Amino acid sequence: MASSIQETKKKKRHQNPKKTKTSETLTLKEVKTLGSQLLSSRAHINNLPTLLSVLSPSSPLKFSLEALISLQSFFVPLVNEIPSKTLADPSKEKDPELVYKAWLRARFDEFVNSLIETAVDSRSEEALKDVALDAIMDFVKLGKDGKFQSAIYHRLLHSIVRNTSSVDSLIDLLASKYFKYLDVRYFTYTSLYKVANDSNSRHMAGISPKEAEKASSDPLSGNSKSQKPKGMHSEASSVNRILKKIKLKFTNAWLSFLRLPLPLDIYKEVLATLHQNVLPYMANPAILCDFLTMSYDIGGVISVMALSGLFVLMTKHGLEYPKFYEKLYALLTPAVFMAKHRALFFQLLDTCLKSSHLPAYLAAAFAKRLSRMALSVTPSGERLIIAIIHNLLRRHPSINFLVNKQDEEADGEASEGGDNSSQDAGIIRSVVQSKKHGIDPFKSEESDPSKSDAMRSSLWEIDTLRHHYCPAVSRFVASLESDLTVRAKTSEVTVADYCSGSYGTLFKQEVERRVKQVPLAFYKATPNTLFWGSEFPGWSFQDPRDNKQEGQDVDKGVSKTLGKDHTGSVKRQRVECV
Numbered sequence: 001m002a003s004s005i006q007e008t009k010k011k012k013r014h015q016n017p018k019k020t021k022t023s024e025t026l027t028l029k030e031v032k033t034l035g036s037q038l039l040s041s042r043a044h045i046n047n048l049p050t051l052l053s054v055l056s057p058s059s060p061l062k063f064s065l066e067a068l069i070s071l072q073s074f075f076v077p078l079v080n081e082i083p084s085k086t087l088a089d090p091s092k093e094k095d096p097e098l099v100y101k102a103w104l105r106a107r108f109d110e111f112v113n114s115l116i117e118t119a120v121d122s123r124s125e126e127a128l129k130d131v132a133l134d135a136i137m138d139f140v141k142l143g144k145d146g147k148f149q150s151a152i153y154h155r156l157l158h159s160i161v162r163n164t165s166s167v168d169s170l171i172d173l174l175a176s177k178y179f180k181y182l183d184v185r186y187f188t189y190t191s192l193y194k195v196a197n198d199s200n201s202r203h204m205a206g207i208s209p210k211e212a213e214k215a216s217s218d219p220l221s222g223n224s225k226s227q228k229p230k231g232m233h234s235e236a237s238s239v240n241r242i243l244k245k246i247k248l249k250f251t252n253a254w255l256s257f258l259r260l261p262l263p264l265d266i267y268k269e270v271l272a273t274l275h276q277n278v279l280p281y282m283a284n285p286a287i288l289c290d291f292l293t294m295s296y297d298i299g300g301v302i303s304v305m306a307l308s309g310l311f312v313l314m315t316k317h318g319l320e321y322p323k324f325y326e327k328l329y330a331l332l333t334p335a336v337f338m339a340k341h342r343a344l345f346f347q348l349l350d351t352c353l354k355s356s357h358l359p360a361y362l363a364a365a366f367a368k369r370l371s372r373m374a375l376s377v378t379p380s381g382e383r384l385i386i387a388i389i390h391n392l393l394r395r396h397p398s399i400n401f402l403v404n405k406q407d408e409e410a411d412g413e414a415s416e417g418g419d420n421s422s423q424d425a426g427i428i429r430s431v432v433q434s435k436k437h438g439i440d441p442f443k444s445e446e447s448d449p450s451k452s453d454a455m456r457s458s459l460w461e462i463d464t465l466r467h468h469y470c471p472a473v474s475r476f477v478a479s480l481e482s483d484l485t486v487r488a489k490t491s492e493v494t495v496a497d498y499c500s501g502s503y504g505t506l507f508k509q510e511v512e513r514r515v516k517q518v519p520l521a522f523y524k525a526t527p528n529t530l531f532w533g534s535e536f537p538g539w540s541f542q543d544p545r546d547n548k549q550e551g552q553d554v555d556k557g558v559s560k561t562l563g564k565d566h567t568g569s570v571k572r573q574r575v576e577c578v
Contacts, residue, residue: 254278
């Protein structure tokens with residue numbers, strides 16, 4: 001009878017779900033109680049799995065924080081006692097203490113995985129991510145003998161790379177809090193190198209532009225004061241040796257990353273970041289010459305963005321690129337004025353054309369190509385073109401003949417010769433002959449600047465901008481002419497001041513500009529028509545009501561009376577109502 005009663009009670013307990021507490025049915029007070037019991041006595045060790053189930057991105061913030069703090073407080077004192085490996089078959093182990101430690105090791109790994117999942121998951125709130133990251137890094141630095149626990153850190157970075165959602169906030173936290181430590185940077189580059197070279201980790205090519213930018217941070221920006229923080233370092237190497245090793249790891253990590261099949265948006269972000277955040281800190285920057293030259297040869301926006309890194313290698317690391325100016329010349333198309341990084345491109349263009357050893361034909365070709373582009377770009381782009389051409393004419397006096405002159409002046413210079421060589425005189429004669437026939441010998445479609453015939457042309461396109469509808473453009477052309485006339489009192493134009501111009505900036509400048517004299521329209525008599533007839537030969541503008549007669553065919557104010565002009569051609573006389 002007693003046995004049947006006990007069996008009945010067991011069945012009732014099994015059938016009643018309210019008696020079993022799960023992570024969904026726990027209250028915050030019960031979570032706190034479970035944590036306190038776990039920290040107070042080993043007898044409550046079974047609270048550990050329950051608290052682990054509460055720590056989840058889907059759990060309420062207060063529940064997760066409470067479980068996280070309790071679990072972290074429990075595991076921190078036991079880190080050195082937990083075995084590094086779990087038992088192959090715990091059931092065959094006879095020592096209860098070893099079985100307990102093996103079980104504890106499995107729960108610790110589960111806790112670390114939960115922390116990483118919580119930190120990476122986009123559902124987690126920022127406060128929870130912050131606490132989870134701090135807990136992870138605590139276990140990273142609390143290894144045996146104070147050694148850096150690279151295995152845990154590698155798992156964190158591997159999860160960041162594998163994650164498909166945005167992890168920008170986590171990257172910001174990691175960079176702002178821990179990238180000041182050299183050992184963190186060292187193992188960051190080591191882990192990224194391993195991930196990039198893993199055959200099963202090609203998904204790293206999908207890393208977001210924000211992560212690519214963070215990964216390219218200065219590897220040596222940590223001060224000497226932070227090179228040996230408490231509990232974060234091995235003291236085996238000197239500072240110089242550590243810095244060299246970090247540079248090498250940084251270089252290897254970037255090389256392995258650049259070998260991946262990068263998507264186009266990531267590829268562009270890498271090229272935009274390379275010259276500032278990568279090349280100055282590599283062990284051997286010239287190792288990227290193949291990558292940059294191949295990118296520069298692609299053309300279009302990719303070439304524009306690769307120019308910065310290639311320029312650094314040419315000017316600071318002795319890279320020789322014979323077709324550099326030919327490729328740069330080919331990049332000058334109206335589309336470049338719409339590129340995202342156009343400001344940096346035009347500043348580099350102006351710098352590349354600054355050398356006094358630049359041949360005259362090359363300077364003339366760039367000036368002429370820019371001049372032709374001025375006919376098809378926005379007013380802000382035209383001002384930028386005028387600034388670059390202005391600097392070219394000042395730096396290279398041998399191409400001053402390109403400035404549009406009157407035929408009589410050019411004929412006089414060609415006949416007198418003056419200080420010009422016979423070759424210059426011949427060029428001036430060809431320019432004059434071309435102008436007389438209305439032909440421009442410049443070959444705008446030619447990609448080779450040496451074959452463009454720019455030396456036989458002139459900058460007539462800039463002359464047309466004197467009558468531009470935008471006052472800022474016409475004023476700038478006028479200042480260009482006076483500047484070239486009085487060179488001693490003027491200097492080069494700063495191209496950077498015109499790189500970020502737009503319709504909005506031009507409008508703002510015109511609105512804020514103080515006008516000394518306002519043009520006014522003055523009429524001796526009140527006008528009764530919109531246009532004067534003398535301005536449009538063959539047309540007459542008058543009110544049809546003034547001469548409307550009975551029987552005259554008037555259709556909506558337009559007279560069908562026809563008349564003849566002085567050439568005998570018949571034109572329709574148009575009558576407009578005012």
